[in-house]
Amino acid sequence: MHTYDFVAIGAGPFNLGLAALTEDLPDIDGIFLEARSAFDWHPGLMLDGVTIQVPFMADLVTMADPTSRFSFLNYLKQVGRLYPFYIRESFYPLRAEYNEYCKWVATSVSTIRWDTRVDTVTHDGEAYLVHAATGETFRARKLVLGIGTAPRVPAAVDQGPYVHSADYLPNKAELQQLDSITIVGSGQSAAEIYLDLLSEIETYGYHLSWITRSPRYFPMEYTKLTLEMTSPEYIRYHQALPIQTRDRLGREQRNLYKGISGDLVDTIYDTLYAKSLTGPVNTTLLTGTALTGVIWDEAEQRYTLALHHEEQDRSFTASTRGLLLATGYAPRLPSFLDPVRDRINWDARGRFDVTVGYSVDRNGDEIFVQNAAEHTHSVTDPDLGMGAYRNSVILKGITGREIYQIEESIAFQQFGAPTADLPRQLVTS
CATH class of the missing domain: 3.50.50.60 (FAD/NAD(P)-binding domain)
Structure with a gap:
C-alpha cells in the first residue's frame, strides 16, 4: 500500500490553503479527503454585499508565499476583476467573492478527493490508516485535521423548528x-x-x-496594537498560560474577534x-x-x-x-479518531492539548489540527489571516524543514512580564 507523507481530512479554507501551498512541491506527497462534493463556504450566510472581516492579503497563501499562483490577486487577474477591485479601493473582499476565490483554488489543485467521507482512523504500528466510506484506505505517516466547526446550539434550546x-x-x-x-x-x-x-x-x-x-x-476591536495579538509572539505567550487563565481570557476577549x-x-x-x-x-x-x-x-x-x-x-x-x-460554532471531536485516542494528548477538560506547533499527538509531530485550538491559541485560531502562518508551521512539523519562511517576531509590544527587571529609567527635569 502506498504511504503518503500526510493525509489531510477536510477541505475547508485552512486545509485548502495547505493544499495550495503543497501543490507545487514535488517532494511532498499529501492527499486531502473531503466528504462534500465541492467547496462551498457558509452558503447559508452568503448575503448580498457583505464582506469578510480581514483584508485580501489574508487569502489562502499570500502570508506564507506572496509569489504563489493561488493568491487572491492572481484569482482576480485570471477572472478579469483585478482593475475593478483596484478601483473599488477596499481591502475587504465580498464574502461571495472570497467563496468564489476558494472554489477557484479548489478546482485548481490536484490533491483533493471529493465525496470521500472518513469513517475511522487506525494505526498499524508504523503509520496511520484512514478508512473512507468509499471502501478505500489511505496510509500516511502524518495527519492534518481540518474538519471545521459545528453550529453551536444553546443547551436551553432542545425543541421546536429553530x-x-x-x-x-x-x-x-x-x-x-x-x-x-x-x-x-x-x-x-x-x-x-x-x-x-x-x-x-x-x-x-x-x-x-x-x-x-x-x-x-x-x-x-480593530486597532493596530490589538491586531498584534494575531502574532507568533502572542501565540507562544497564550499557549504557555495555565488552562484556567486561557479559558478566562477566551471569555473576556470575544469582542476582539x-x-x-x-x-x-x-x-x-x-x-x-x-x-x-x-x-x-x-x-x-x-x-x-x-x-x-x-x-x-x-x-x-x-x-x-x-x-x-x-x-x-x-x-x-x-x-x-x-x-x-x-450562537456561533464549536470545535468538533470526530468519532473517527476513537481508535487512536490513546495516541492523542487531551487537556483536563477533554479538549485537544495543542502544542505551539499545532500538534496534538504524544510524539508531537504526527497529528496536526486546523481551527481546533481556540482554547490554546486564542484569537489567532479562527483568524483567516493566520491560516497561511499555521500551514507554514504545520509543514515544518511534517517535513522537518522550513519550506516557507516563518516570521517569529512581528510585534512591537511585549506580551507577559520580562524575564529580568527592566533597567531604571533616567528622568531629567
Missing part, C-alpha cells in the same frame, strides 16, 4: 411569513441577519427582536433612524439578556422564551414564532 444562522438563507422566506422573529446572538452573523430582516420589516409586517447576552452590541464590524453597527442604527421617521419601528433590541429556557407549543406554533436580564437579576418571558440562533 434555525441556526448557518442555515439562514434557505429558511429566510419561511421565517418572513411568520408574525414574529427573534434573533439570539451577539456577533457579526447576528448583526448581518438582523439588518437583512430589518430592511424588509414593513413588507412582511413581522415583529423583529434581537436578544444578546452581551452587555452591549460590541464592535470588533467575535464582535461586529463598526460600520455595520452604524448602518443598523442609521437604518433604524430612517425607518423611525414614519413612526415606531416594530423591533425590540435587548442586551445583557440570557436565554435560559425554551418551550415550543406545537398547537400554537409558537415559542415561549425564558429570559434573564443579568445586570438587574430579573427573569421574564417573550413569545415568538420564529427563533434564529446566531
Whole structure:
C-alpha cells in the first residue's frame, strides 16, 4: 500500500490553503479527503454585499508565499476583476467573492478527493490508516485535521423548528411569513441577519427582536496594537498560560474577534433612524439578556422564551414564532479518531492539548489540527489571516524543514512580564 507523507481530512479554507501551498512541491506527497462534493463556504450566510472581516492579503497563501499562483490577486487577474477591485479601493473582499476565490483554488489543485467521507482512523504500528466510506484506505505517516466547526446550539434550546444562522438563507422566506422573529446572538452573523430582516420589516409586517447576552452590541476591536495579538509572539505567550487563565481570557476577549464590524453597527442604527421617521419601528433590541429556557407549543406554533436580564437579576418571558440562533460554532471531536485516542494528548477538560506547533499527538509531530485550538491559541485560531502562518508551521512539523519562511517576531509590544527587571529609567527635569 502506498504511504503518503500526510493525509489531510477536510477541505475547508485552512486545509485548502495547505493544499495550495503543497501543490507545487514535488517532494511532498499529501492527499486531502473531503466528504462534500465541492467547496462551498457558509452558503447559508452568503448575503448580498457583505464582506469578510480581514483584508485580501489574508487569502489562502499570500502570508506564507506572496509569489504563489493561488493568491487572491492572481484569482482576480485570471477572472478579469483585478482593475475593478483596484478601483473599488477596499481591502475587504465580498464574502461571495472570497467563496468564489476558494472554489477557484479548489478546482485548481490536484490533491483533493471529493465525496470521500472518513469513517475511522487506525494505526498499524508504523503509520496511520484512514478508512473512507468509499471502501478505500489511505496510509500516511502524518495527519492534518481540518474538519471545521459545528453550529453551536444553546443547551436551553432542545425543541421546536429553530434555525441556526448557518442555515439562514434557505429558511429566510419561511421565517418572513411568520408574525414574529427573534434573533439570539451577539456577533457579526447576528448583526448581518438582523439588518437583512430589518430592511424588509414593513413588507412582511413581522415583529423583529434581537436578544444578546452581551452587555452591549460590541464592535470588533480593530486597532493596530490589538491586531498584534494575531502574532507568533502572542501565540507562544497564550499557549504557555495555565488552562484556567486561557479559558478566562477566551471569555473576556470575544469582542476582539467575535464582535461586529463598526460600520455595520452604524448602518443598523442609521437604518433604524430612517425607518423611525414614519413612526415606531416594530423591533425590540435587548442586551445583557440570557436565554435560559425554551418551550415550543406545537398547537400554537409558537415559542415561549425564558429570559434573564443579568445586570438587574430579573427573569421574564417573550413569545415568538420564529427563533434564529446566531450562537456561533464549536470545535468538533470526530468519532473517527476513537481508535487512536490513546495516541492523542487531551487537556483536563477533554479538549485537544495543542502544542505551539499545532500538534496534538504524544510524539508531537504526527497529528496536526486546523481551527481546533481556540482554547490554546486564542484569537489567532479562527483568524483567516493566520491560516497561511499555521500551514507554514504545520509543514515544518511534517517535513522537518522550513519550506516557507516563518516570521517569529512581528510585534512591537511585549506580551507577559520580562524575564529580568527592566533597567531604571533616567528622568531629567
